[in-house]
Amino acid sequence: MPSTTPPPRIHDSLVLEPRDVQFDWSSLPLHWIPDEPFATHTINVLHLLLPEGERWFVRVFSEALPMITDEQLREEVLGFIGQEAIHAEAHQEVLDHLLRQGLDPRPYIRQIGWLFHRVLGDKPGLSGRRRRENIIERVAFVAAIEHFTAFLGNWALNSPGLDRAQADPTMLDLLRWHGAEEVEHRSVAYDLLVHLDPGYLRRMRGMLVSGPLLVHLWVRGVRFLLAADPELRGRIRPTWRDAQIQARRGLLPDPRAMARSAARYFRPGYHPTQEGSSSQALGYLATSPAARAAATR
Ligand SMILES: [Fe+2]
Ligand SMILES: [Fe+2]
Numbered sequence: 001m002p003s004t005t006p007p008p009r010i011h012d013s014l015v016l017e018p019r020d021v022q023f024d025w026s027s028l029p030l031h032w033i034p035d036e037p038f039a040t041h042t043i044n045v046l047h048l049l050l051p052e053g054e055r056w057f058v059r060v061f062s063e064a065l066p067m068i069t070d071e072q073l074r075e076e077v078l079g080f081i082g083q084e085a086i087h088a089e090a091h092q093e094v095l096d097h098l099l100r101q102g103l104d105p106r107p108y109i110r111q112i113g114w115l116f117h118r119v120l121g122d123k124p125g126l127s128g129r130r131r132r133e134n135i136i137e138r139v140a141f142v143a144a145i146e147h148f149t150a151f152l153g154n155w156a157l158n159s160p161g162l163d164r165a166q167a168d169p170t171m172l173d174l175l176r177w178h179g180a181e182e183v184e185h186r187s188v189a190y191d192l193l194v195h196l197d198p199g200y201l202r203r204m205r206g207m208l209v210s211g212p213l214l215v216h217l218w219v220r221g222v223r224f225l226l227a228a229d230p231e232l233r234g235r236i237r238p239t240w241r242d243a244q245i246q247a248r249r250g251l252l253p254d255p256r257a258m259a260r261s262a263a264r265y266f267r268p269g270y271h272p273t274q275e276g277s278s279s280q281a282l283g284y285l286a287t288s289p290a291a292r293a294a295a296t297r
Helices: 037-067 071-100 106-119 128-157 160-164 169-184 188-196 200-228 240-248 255-264 278-287 289-296
Strands: none
Touching (some): 037 071, 037 188, 037 240, 106 200, 128 255, 160 169, 169 278, 169 289, 188 200, 240 255
């Protein structure tokens, strides 16, 4: 049951600024990590999941807004909504580019759309306490997913292997701009969850549902992209061993490090500020070509 006195939040001065970035994908190669289609498509799963996923974040948090009684948290949630809406559109443009290159992502996107609209969407028949419960449950899923987006953002900001492999600089800027904003706003979903329900069980349930679901969607996404790639035509079959080899080369996050990070979410004293560095994130945003261009528009 929600407590009448939520625990104090750890930070108190988060001002989230949506940066209206733009990217030119016209010269992006299909394999934007040269000669590394497996690593390219493993990261490309982000483009499959995020447009629908982040639009869903925006809908869930918009539904939760009237339930917020803390003015600063409300401002943070509004900033979060603004940032996630721009993230979704930035990744959508990559999907549109993939389609122009002959890789049709739409069959997978239809499934993701069904998941976020039908399974995890608003339930119009609910009202009162049941509607509130439903919204908080979905906020718990978002908070757990945001633990992973912060992990991935932190990895993107610390991934010199991608530079060594001469990955496309515009894609690197997209990944690092988005990653930096994920690190910057990593506390918001968690703080919203604690504000609405500080209970440990809800937080655990959020991770126990979201973690396996995310892994499942990612594996399906990699298989889908490798099969739909017009140059590969299914010649590469992904394995966990490949993922670990590419992680050792610094081209992918280490799945075991990601699992250990997920386990930290279960600690009673967990808070998202314990993962990643806000100053590193803000440092990248001060130099990101896309974020700098957005600041002068
Ligand atoms: Fe995002
Ligand atoms: Fe986020």
